[in-house]
Amino acid sequence: MSYINTNMDMRMEIENQVIEAADYKKSPLNFELPNSDYRWMSQIKPALVLLQKGGAQTLRQLHFYISRFVYISGCGNLASLSTLETLYRGKDAHMAAFFTHLLPAIASLALSIETHFPAGRLAVIPKDQKMLLRVHRRAVASIVACSFFCLLKEKQKGVEMIDYNMILLHEVFSENVMQSKILSYLQYFISVTNRSPEGHILVGRNTAKENVHSTYANSKARMKEVVVKDAGGIEDSVEAVQIDFANEYIGGGCMEAGCVQEELMFLKCPELLVSRVLNTVMGPKDAIYIKGVEQYTRLEGYGWDFEFAGPEKDPLMNVKCGTVIDRDIVAIDAICFSGSSANQYSHDSILRELTKAHSGFSASLEFNINCKKPISTGRWGCGAFRGDSQLKFVIQWLAASQVGKSMVFYRKGDHELEAAEKVVGKLGGLGVGELYEWLVKRLKERHEGVSVFEALLM
Numbered sequence: 128m129s130y131i132n133t134n135m136d137m138r139m140e141i142e143n144q145v146i147e148a149a150d151y152k153k154s155p156l157n158f159e160l161p162n163s164d165y166r167w168m169s170q171i172k173p174a175l176v177l178l179q180k181g182g183a184q185t186l187r188q189l190h191f192y193i194s195r196f197v198y199i200s201g202c203g204n205l206a207s208l209s210t211l212e213t214l215y216r217g218k219d220a221h222m223a224a225f226f227t228h229l230l231p232a233i234a235s236l237a238l239s240i241e242t243h244f245p246a247g248r249l250a251v252i253p254k255d256q257k258m259l260l261r262v263h264r265r266a267v268a269s270i271v272a273c274s275f276f277c278l279l280k281e282k283q284k285g286v287e288m289i290d291y292n293m294i295l296l297h298e299v300f301s302e303n304v305m306q307s308k309i310l311s312y313l314q315y316f317i318s319v320t321n322r323s324p325e326g327h328i329l330v331g332r333n334t335a336k337e338n339v340h341s342t343y344a345n346s347k348a349r350m351k352e353v354v355v356k357d358a359g360g361i362e363d364s365v366e367a368v369q370i371d372f373a374n375e376y377i378g379g380g381c382m383e384a385g386c387v388q389e390e391l392m393f394l395k396c397p398e399l400l401v402s403r404v405l406n407t408v409m410g411p412k413d414a415i416y417i418k419g420v421e422q423y424t425r426l427e428g429y430g431w432d433f434e435f436a437g438p439e440k441d442p443l444m445n446v447k448c449g450t451v452i453d454r455d456i457v458a459i460d461a462i463c464f465s466g467s468s469a470n471q472y473s474h475d476s477i478l479r480e481l482t483k484a485h486s487g488f489s490a491s492l493e494f495n496i497n498c499k500k501p502i503s504t505g506r507w508g509c510g511a512f513r514g515d516s517q518l519k520f521v522i523q524w525l526a527a528s529q530v531g532k533s534m535v536f537y538r539k540g541d542h543e544l545e546a547a548e549k550v551v552g553k554l555g556g557l558g559v560g561e562l563y564e565w566l567v568k569r570l571k572e573r574h575e576g577v578s579v580f581e582a583l584l585m
Contacts, residue, residue, distance in 0.1 A: 144494065145329065146250060148262040148405060149243070154250035156285050158404050160270075161278040162240055163247025166199055171278065172241075178234035184226045186212055193277055193297070202281040202292045209298050210305045229313065232320040236272035243269050251286050252332040254410040259331035259494050264324035264419070267401045268316075274382075274400060275312065287408040290382040301431060304386050308394060310435040311424045315397040318423050318438065326450040328398055328419040330405045333490040335412040339482045343529060346559040352533040353524055353551045357540065362392065362422075364503035364535045365442055365454070368491060372507050373458035375409045377402050386433055387510065392456070395439070396420040399456070411479055414487035415458040418496060419451035448496070455500060459487040461508025461519075468513045472570050477522065480508075484526035492530055502527045505537040506544075516543050517579035521550075521566055529559050546580045553584055 151157045161171055174192055183189040186208045197205045215222040241247070243266035252258045273279050279291035296308050361369050371377075372388045378400065379385050381393040393399045398420040406415055425439040443454050462479060464471045471477075484507075492498050504523055508514035520536065527534040538544040554562055569582040 145259050145261045148249050148260045148266075148330075149246065151246060151248035151250045154252065154258065156251035156253050156283075156407065158249040158251050158283055158286065159280050160240055160244055160247045160249065161200075161237075161273055161280070162244070164199065164280070167241075167247075171196070171199065172238065175234045175238050175276070179231050179238060181227065181231055183230060186215075189226075189230070197277045197292075197294060200278055200280050200292060202277050202279075202294050205277065205294055206298055210296060210309050213302055214306050214309060225313075229316060229320070233272045233275055233316050236269050236316070236319070237276055237278065238269075239265070240269040240273055249404060251283070251404075252330070252406050254287075254407055254413060255334050257332060257334055257493065259329060259416075260405055261327050261329055262401060262405070263327055264398060264421075265319075267328055267398050268319045268324060270404055271312070271315065271397060271400050275316070279404070285407075288403060288406065289376055290378075291403060293382060295383050301384055303434065304384055304431060307426070307433060307435040308381075311394040311426070312397055314435070314438055315423045324398075324421065326419060326447065326452060328401060328417065329451060329494075329496075330402050331416040331490065331494055332406065332409075333414050333416055333486050333493050334410065335482050335486045339485055340478055342485075343481065343525065343563040344560055346529055346563070348529050348531065348559040350524065350555050350557055350559060350562060351528040351531070353547075353555070354533070354535045355544070355547045355551070356535065356537050360537055360539075361388070361503045361505055362395070364501070367501045367503035367535055368455040368457055368488070368532075370487065370502065370504040370507065371456055371458040372505075373409070373415070373460045375460040377406055377409065377415050377458050386430055389458075391426055391429070391433060394435075395422050395424050395426060396454075396456075397423060402458070409458075409460055412482055412486055414483065414490055416487075416490035416494065417456045417458070418448075418454065420454055420456070421452055422454075455491060455496070457487040457490050459483050459507070461512050461514055463508075463512040465511065465513050468515070471515055471518060472573075474567060477518075477567070477570070480519070480522050481526060484523050485529065488523075488526045488532060489530040498531075501533040501535055503535045503537075506539060506541060509541070515579060516541050520544060520547060521562075521579065521583070524551075525559055525563055525566075543578070546584075550580050550583060 146153045190208050194205045274292050277292040277294045379389045381390045422439050422441040425436040427434050427436040506516050507519050509516040573582040
């Protein structure tokens with residue numbers, strides 16, 4: 128069944144509320160780009176022009192340029208270019224191609240920042256504020272190129288965010304991880320210089336305003352269908368809204384050594400990096416919505432064992448809503464319970480996670496975009512954050528059902544979720560309000576050693 132919606136009325140709804148990212152005066156927060164710096168004309172632009180013309184032919188020469196950029200942007204101290212050095216060791220032809228063709232192309236992309244954003248500023252979506260921004264994909268490429276050269280100013284007035292630049296990726300922490308990350312970003316640059324990207328990317332923030340407890344306790348909505356899958360992952364459901372198990376700072380450790388679900392999603396779709404520039408930290412009621420990014424790379428493995436596996440032909444490349452690729456991603460951050468996992472069963476913790484899921488799962492509805500798409504999700508906050516996968520399953524099922532969406536759930540071999548189908552079969556005939564009240568009641572009465580599923584099925 129296809130959920131693609133290219134209806135003209137829907138596109139008009141988007142047009143009525145979208146703000147161009149370059150229209151920085153529409154937001155109280157702004158991101159200052161390199162061409163807003165007083166040193167753009169005297170130092171930054173001339174250096175980029177030299178790089179564009181092949182002015183760096185060795186790693187030592189490139190280190191000289193990037194070190195100057197790092198000093199200007201204030202993003203730290205670049206000790207070396209160890210990742211590139213390790214990557215190209217013994218590969219003279221590949222290194223020559225990098226310096227002769229790819230590096231000048233990346234410099235050209237960075238120089239185009241002043242064409243795309245002549246004012247040198249971008250709108251940033253504040254915390255706890257609903258807003259939808261649009262930016263052209265070629266403009267995104269220029270921003271990512273500036274990140275490669277460490278040109279993005281780290282300290283932005285009023286904006287709480289971290290790590291805009293690739294400085295740490297240039298220095299080896301884990302040889303395999305950093306090389307795979309750099310290769311993913313280099314593949315992106317190869318792709319966008321060989322085929323100039325068309326269309327736009329939408330980046331929005333949805334924030335819950337209503338009393339979520341009242342909404343769910345009084346809900347008359349019915350529980351929706353759930354498909355539980357063992358094989359594959361969230362991104363395999365290309366016609367669904369894909370859930371990013373996000374850090375409160377979207378992208379998490381994508382610019383460092385992080386290599387779990389969110390970071391790998393950003394490596395497959397490097398255009399997601401623009402969401403870091405257009406957002407500040409998420410509040411407890413916030414979710415970030417992104418539409419229109421392309422998948423450029425293929426990865427194999429997970430965690431410290433993941434590897435770059437070459438370019439990827441995006442199955443959604445020619446499936447579009449107007450000028451936007453029809454890929455929907457929603458970022459929601461979970462509470463970290465690593466200090467005390469028992470806290471997650473309190474009513475306050477359940478409401479916080481339900482509010483977060485509600486904001487994320489309703490985002491496309493709030494922006495009138497692809498409202499019929501199901502939710503593709505899984506073990507949200509159940510790794511290092513020590514979330515109870517059974518509880519998170521029920522919370523996400525409630526949120527999806529309340530906003531009228533079915534759910535595809537990837538359990539990734541989690542034995543704690545073996546009874547998920549039984550729970551759906553037994554409780555799927557309830558209303559959202561009934562299951563919410565039953566969950567709250569049973570968790571209060573639950574004895575130690577009794578799982579969430581067992582409590583609900585008693």
